Amino acid sequence: MSWKCHAAIGAFVFMMLPSAAEADDAQVWLGANARGPIAGRVELGVETIERFGRDDEGGLYESENSAMIGFRFEHSTLAAxxxxxxxxxxxxxAIEQRARQDFSVDHIAAIGPLAIGARLRVEERWRDGSSGTGVRIRPFVRLTLPVAGKLNLLASHESFVNLGGGAGQRGGYDRARNFMGFGVPLTKRVGVEIGYLNQWTRGARTVGAAAFTLGWRW
Structure with missing residues (x-):
């Protein structure tokens, strides 16, 4: 592995360490998603994320479910x-509803075997008990590094930036979510990712979670 790959992964780990050291909320986040073509380059994607273990609740405390229709280009996807x-x-x-738009690029750059992907997500939010529409943007970057056979080392960072104060949100930089773990295909179309997720939120405790995601592509 080249020194550039070591430097890229090392820089990401260093960025995670301060918030990871402060994370004192042992949680488990379980995710499952499925995606594939439905007509030519048009794709359907569905996802569920179930979050467990908030101290003052115990058990399941949040369930997020989404459905997206996208158009697949050669190395990118535009979806809503x-x-x-x-x-x-x-x-x-409490129920929050969102309209979501994504533009994702599979491989925006590479450093030797290290592949870099990116996504820009925009959401319009409506929340029970709060007036107005909250708009936020979520830039995301992901590093993928083969380490042994089909096993990949994964690292990602996502920022949450709120535009205005609708739906009870606070304007400005509000959240940072970091993940590091491993991904491996179980079959030709099914893969799993396992790792540690760290989430810093402005004005709230940093959360640490074991994260498991099962993905299926048809």
Whole structure:
């Protein structure tokens, strides 16, 4: 492995360390997604993410489900869809609905065997009990490095930037989400990712979570 690959992964790990050291909320995030063509270059993608283990709730505290329709180019995808996010608290549930738009690039750059992918996500949000529309942008970058056979080392960073204060959100840089782990195909069309996810949120505790994602591409 070249020194440039070591430097890229090392820089990402160094960026994660301060917030990871402060994360004191042991959670588990489980995800599953499926994606594939439905007509020519038009694709359908569905995803669910279930979050467990918030200290004051225990068990399942958030369920996020989405469906996206996208158009596949040679190395990128433009997609739009709908997200329904349910947060459970105090015996009740608050629902947030989102319109989501994504532009993703599979390999925006490479350093030797290290592949760099990126995504720009925009969301319009409507939340129970809050007025107005909240708009936020979520730039995302992902590093993929083959380490042994079909096993890949994965690292990613996502920023959350709120534009304005609709739907109860605070304007400005609000959240940073970092992940490091491993990905491996189980079959030709099914793969799994396992690792550690660290999330810093402005004005709240940093969260650490074991993250497991099962993906299927038809």
């Amino acid at each position: 869809g709908y997200v329904r996010d349910i947060v459970y608290r105090g015996g009740g549930a």
